[in-house]
Amino acid sequence: MSYQVGDKVVEFRLPAIDGAEFGLEQVKGKRYMLSFMRFAACPFCQLRIHQLITRWQELGDNFTVIAVFDSSLENLQKNTTKQYAPFPILADEQAIYYHKFAIKHSVSGMFKAMLFRMPTLLHAMVVKRYFPFSLNGSVTTLPADFLVDENGVIETIYYGKDSGDHMPFEQVKAFSFNYS
Numbered sequence: 787m788s789y790q791v792g793d794k795v796v797e798f799r800l801p802a803i804d805g806a807e808f809g810l811e812q813v814k815g816k817r818y819m820l821s822f823m824r825f826a827a828c829p830f831c832q833l834r835i836h837q838l839i840t841r842w843q844e845l846g847d848n849f850t851v852i853a854v855f856d857s858s859l860e861n862l863q864k865n866t867t868k869q870y871a872p873f874p875i876l877a878d879e880q881a882i883y884y885h886k887f888a889i890k891h892s893v894s895g896m897f898k899a900m901l902f903r904m905p906t907l908l909h910a911m912v913v914k915r916y917f918p919f920s921l922n923g924s925v926t927t928l929p930a931d932f933l934v935d936e937n938g939v940i941e942t943i944y945y946g947k948d949s950g951d952h953m954p955f956e957q958v959k960a961f962s963f964n965y966s
Contacts, residue, residue, distance in 0.1 A: 788888030794938045800876040801859045803866060808874045818850045819958055820932040822889050825925060826857035826865040830950035839871050849962035854878050856927045890945055891926040898948040933961045
């Protein structure tokens, strides 16, 4: 069984980048985006984390992001701690929640992003220095974003079509202020 729009997210517990354990009780009553990234050194994902951090003030006080990486905690800490995110960044080394949320894998999606998103990839690697020195985790994982309301109910699911395809920021922003 995988989660669908209208389902309530009832369980979610993973180690956070700071070494603490994260649980959904920490976001109770808040709207959030549950964002499944690729491996910790993925330039596209690191660029997405950077975007979310730099535009954080646009998302409102009753909203947060939960970023999950297909990586070990050690590798996540090695590749992501320089980001200083105001939201939890988690490691799902065993891909437990990747399976529960039916996160997709695609070799063609990986190559499609490398080909059609080359300017973005080069910006991430050359300008921002998000170079994938370590490929710990699956390189074929595709990103996915789940918008969850303040009651824990999934309102929107966005499965990336390639390795650099994340939910548009403006859609996340609109959701962050849209209260029932």
